[in-house]
Amino acid sequence: MAFRDLTVKNIEEADIIIAGIPYDLSASVGKGTAEAPKRLRELSEYLPPYTMGMDDIKPLKIADIGDYHLEKNEESFEKLSEEVYELLKKDKFTLFLGGDHAVAISTEKAFIKKAQDNHKTPVLLHLDAHADICDFYDGSILSHATPVKRAIDNGIAKENVVMFGIRSYEDQEVEYLNKNKEIKVFNANDLNDRLDEVIKYIKDKYSDSKYEIHLSFDIDMVDPSYAPGTGTPEHFGVESKNALKLVEEFIKDLNITSMDLVEISPALDVNDITSWLGLKILYELFYLLKVKLGK
Numbered sequence: 001m002a003f004r005d006l007t008v009k010n011i012e013e014a015d016i017i018i019a020g021i022p023y024d025l026s027a028s029v030g031k032g033t034a035e036a037p038k039r040l041r042e043l044s045e046y047l048p049p050y051t052m053g054m055d056d057i058k059p060l061k062i063a064d065i066g067d068y069h070l071e072k073n074e075e076s077f078e079k080l081s082e083e084v085y086e087l088l089k090k091d092k093f094t095l096f097l098g099g100d101h102a103v104a105i106s107t108e109k110a111f112i113k114k115a116q117d118n119h120k121t122p123v124l125l126h127l128d129a130h131a132d133i134c135d136f137y138d139g140s141i142l143s144h145a146t147p148v149k150r151a152i153d154n155g156i157a158k159e160n161v162v163m164f165g166i167r168s169y170e171d172q173e174v175e176y177l178n179k180n181k182e183i184k185v186f187n188a189n190d191l192n193d194r195l196d197e198v199i200k201y202i203k204d205k206y207s208d209s210k211y212e213i214h215l216s217f218d219i220d221m222v223d224p225s226y227a228p229g230t231g232t233p234e235h236f237g238v239e240s241k242n243a244l245k246l247v248e249e250f251i252k253d254l255n256i257t258s259m260d261l262v263e264i265s266p267a268l269d270v271n272d273i274t275s276w277l278g279l280k281i282l283y284e285l286f287y288l289l290k291v292k293l294g295k
């Protein structure tokens with residue numbers, strides 16, 4: 001049973017929701033991320049529901065609703081976005097397991113709409129080695145290099161897009177980021193060398209309850225020595241413990257209501273260490289969500 005000792009059948013009884021989006025038709029170099037939801041579920045059967053600090057995660061109840069279907073055309077991305085929007089209306093923390101980063105085009109569109117319904121200001125925290133702010137990439141607007149640009153097109157204000165761990169840029173991204181300085185970019189060195197400062201900046205800016213926040217976590221933000229199983233590895237990345245601390249602090253103190261975990265490729269992995277890294281991070285976050293929900 002996936003997510004051992006944590007799952008319930010009924011969404012209404014669940015504290016948080018998990019959905020897979022096994023799609024990798026837009027990855028440019030290495031592929032295989034479509035297998036990640038399945039592999040993460042398989043490995044989770046072996047992961048005991050305790051944190052590093054021996055805290056019991058079991059009071060947190062998870063509904064794993066299975067996988068969404070996505071094809072490489074605009075209709076399919078639109079349909080997924082509508083399905084995700086219906087799911088987000090349940091008003092429970094929702095975790096999407098990709099898939100390549102293109103899946104966030106749909107999840108973020110749904111998130112923006114739902115935040116606006118709630119009269120909240122949507123915020124996107126983009127954790128990645130890459131800015132993913134191309135307008136058009138590999139002949140498509142629906143690429144894993146375009147989700148942040150699509151989120152802006154779909155109504156998120158540029159000053160409410162923040163990037164973490166970035167260390168690789170296309171020409172068009174450099175041009176766009178130079179022209180739009182309100183998009184804050186922290187590179188991998190910023191996180192490794194002054195993590196507390198970065199965390200404080202974000203908490204000072206986004207702790208107000210008027211914000212609703214989506215966390216998009218591309219595993220390639222983490223250094224490839226910890227996370228080799230990904231299609232576009234970039235060296236000099238974020239240390240795994242710094243990645244953990246960053247997302248822990250965000251989940252603890254910010255109004256994050258949805259999250260993507262994307263770009264894990266089991267086929268490119270070594271002894272599943274990248275999938276395990278994703279799962280270990282998720283389980284620490286599950287515990288923090290449990291505490292936050294008063295369970």
Ligand SMILES: [Mn+2]
Pocket residue numbers: 101128129130132144218263
């Ligand atoms: Mn990405």
